[in-house]
Amino acid sequence: MNRTLPALAITCLLFPAILQAQVPATTDFDSSATTYFQTHANELPVYNGRQHLGYMPTIIGYAYYGIREWQTGSVLYDGHWYHGVNLKYDLVADELILQAINLTGSVMIKSRIREFYLGDTHFVRSPFPASSNRSFYQEIANGQISLIAFHKKIIEEKTLEQEIERKFIYTIQYLAVTETGVHPVKRQKDLVKLLGDKRVAANASLKAAGFKWKENPERAMKHLVEFYNK
Secondary structure (H helix, E strand, O other), rough: OOOOOOOHHHHOHHHHHHHHOOOOOHHHHHHHHHHHHHHHHOHHHHHHOOOOOOOOOOOOOOOOOOOOOOEEEEEEEEEEEEEEEEEEEEOOOOOEEEEEOOOEEEEEEHHHHEEEEEEOOEEEEOOOOOOOOOOEEEEEEOOOOOEEEEEEEEEEEEEEOEEEEEEEEEEEEEEEEEOEEEEEOOOHHHOOOOHHHHHHHHHHHHHHHHHOOOHHHHHHHHHHHHHOOO
């Protein structure tokens, strides 16, 4: 099973710029765009993607982020925010799916997506050159150190007697983005070593908050990074 990110993800130093995006406020322009979207949705280029055919129902599990069902979210597409739309993030294909007017799924054109939300979870598209394989990353915290996560699913096959069992296998890789590069975070010490002279105080703050790495690594990572960025 390949758990490796695209090679460019480890060397790209451009992440901090895009990770400064904040939760989208619904401006008057956005509201107008959303109203038009809801009224004339079938006429918009946002639906120019191919149909999402889904996966065989015999595969155990599901391909999407979080849950199998549609999630209400927002997407920044071609420079405009669309709020209150139904989305699925396909972790196998690394594609964002939009629920069309006829209730089918439409694969959104990745090059036109800058960022999106599924509920309160924020994803950004990596700022690689247009010719490369761009991916979506969850933004967990941002600042001098930004914490992001790459979510992935693959379909694993096993031969069981006279049949083949297929199931979705989920992996997540955490990355800390600093001015010196992108650093994989697998253990607490991988992150703490990036905190410089704040490492002792950050660990003390983590302990005082009652957060334990083994119980919830992501919560612990976020606490450490946000402490450092204060």
